[in-house]
Amino acid sequence: MSLSAQIRMALRRGAAEASQYTGLTAQIALRSSPSWKILMYHRITTPQEAGYVLQPGMYVRPKTFERHAAFLAQSHNVVALDELVEMISSGEPVPSRTVALTFDDGWLDNYTHAFPVLRKHKLPATVFLATAFVGSSETLWTDQVARALDLLRKDGEVVRFSQDIKDHENMPSLVVSPINRLVDRPSNQAVGQSVQEVISALQSIAPQQRKETIAALIKLAERRVDLNTERSFINWDEAREMAAEGIRFGCHTHNHLRLTELSSEDMLEEVEFSKQKILSQELKPSKVFCYPEGAWNVETQRVLASDGWKFALGVGKQADLSAEPKLLPRVGIHDDITQTPGMLNFRIWVY
Numbered sequence: 001m002s003l004s005a006q007i008r009m010a011l012r013r014g015a016a017e018a019s020q021y022t023g024l025t026a027q028i029a030l031r032s033s034p035s036w037k038i039l040m041y042h043r044i045t046t047p048q049e050a051g052y053v054l055q056p057g058m059y060v061r062p063k064t065f066e067r068h069a070a071f072l073a074q075s076h077n078v079v080a081l082d083e084l085v086e087m088i089s090s091g092e093p094v095p096s097r098t099v100a101l102t103f104d105d106g107w108l109d110n111y112t113h114a115f116p117v118l119r120k121h122k123l124p125a126t127v128f129l130a131t132a133f134v135g136s137s138e139t140l141w142t143d144q145v146a147r148a149l150d151l152l153r154k155d156g157e158v159v160r161f162s163q164d165i166k167d168h169e170n171m172p173s174l175v176v177s178p179i180n181r182l183v184d185r186p187s188n189q190a191v192g193q194s195v196q197e198v199i200s201a202l203q204s205i206a207p208q209q210r211k212e213t214i215a216a217l218i219k220l221a222e223r224r225v226d227l228n229t230e231r232s233f234i235n236w237d238e239a240r241e242m243a244a245e246g247i248r249f250g251c252h253t254h255n256h257l258r259l260t261e262l263s264s265e266d267m268l269e270e271v272e273f274s275k276q277k278i279l280s281q282e283l284k285p286s287k288v289f290c291y292p293e294g295a296w297n298v299e300t301q302r303v304l305a306s307d308g309w310k311f312a313l314g315v316g317k318q319a320d321l322s323a324e325p326k327l328l329p330r331v332g333i334h335d336d337i338t339q340t341p342g343m344l345n346f347r348i349w350v351y
């Protein structure tokens with residue numbers, strides 16, 4: 001056989017093997033992809049309405065959400081999360097294209113924007129509450145930081161602010177660098193990216209240093225701009241109104257703390273207190289627990305199991321159905337990647 005014939009044959013063999021392989025991986029992918037997904041929303045708002053640049057992963061615009069709801073109602077089997085976990089634990093087959101909708105934190109816009117749309121399309125959903133924030137005008141540290149940085153930029157104070165930070169003792173360089181980049185980044189998208197980098201940097205450092213750094217950042221920002229906010233979380237009356245129309249509420253701790261950074265006693269207190277708080281408001285909490293910032297480990301799982309929890313949610317694809325409690329995966333839904341039904345469908349089933 002000539003060399004060129006040998007090469008042609010080898011190429012053909014390679015192509016056949018490649019197509020077999022592709023077929024096989026597609027089958028594996030289909031087999032391992034469950035017929036159900038849990039969608040994770042946070043806020044239903046716009047940066048304009050919120051008044052500051054939001055982390056891209058944190059919001060879906062009301063108009064996009066309306067499209068999502070219409071599409072899901074028409075083409076999916078939307079069930080309540082507690083109904084889905086019943087099916088999973090009983091071993092009952094879950095119908096194809098089943099989704100459960102979840103909203104983390106209990107933002108006020110879940111009541112003003114999401115609730116009317118959910119009601120219109122008769123879609124069930126579960127909202128995970130960090131109960132200390134219900135009805136208060138406090139907000140999560142992540143949003144305090146985002147808001148401070150955006151206001152500083154708008155008020156033209158960011159140059160002096162970044163100098164203050166440079167002069168500040170013990171400010172981690174991981175945090176300083178993205179703030180410095182805000183000085184010459186005018187577009188909203190670029191600001192969003194810097195804000196995200198600052199928050200990720202803060203999440204990556206030790207808890208005590210994070211606490212001190214956030215306090216220092218806020219103190220420095222408060223000298224320059226007014227950080228007082230209006231209420232951004234739902235209150236208990238709104239929660240009860242939603243519950244009467246098929247919205248369930250679940251535990252997301254009391255103070256929205258990363259459980260992995262607490263002692264076992266404090267973990268249990270955060271979880272139990274939030275459950276009791278929901279019960280005391282005549283609401284029936286979901287059987288599923290939701291980890292703040294998706295932070296879990298062997299010890300958090302042990303504490304939840306000892307407290308009787310059978311299911312827990314993280315923030316991503318990571319899942320372990322043999323764990324106790326069962327750790328369920330979620331698909332993060334945010335505006336920039338789900339603006340059309342096709343994009344949403346891709347995000348849910350292909351991503």
Ligand SMILES: [Zn+2]
Pocket residue numbers: 104105252256291292293
């Ligand atoms: Zn959260």
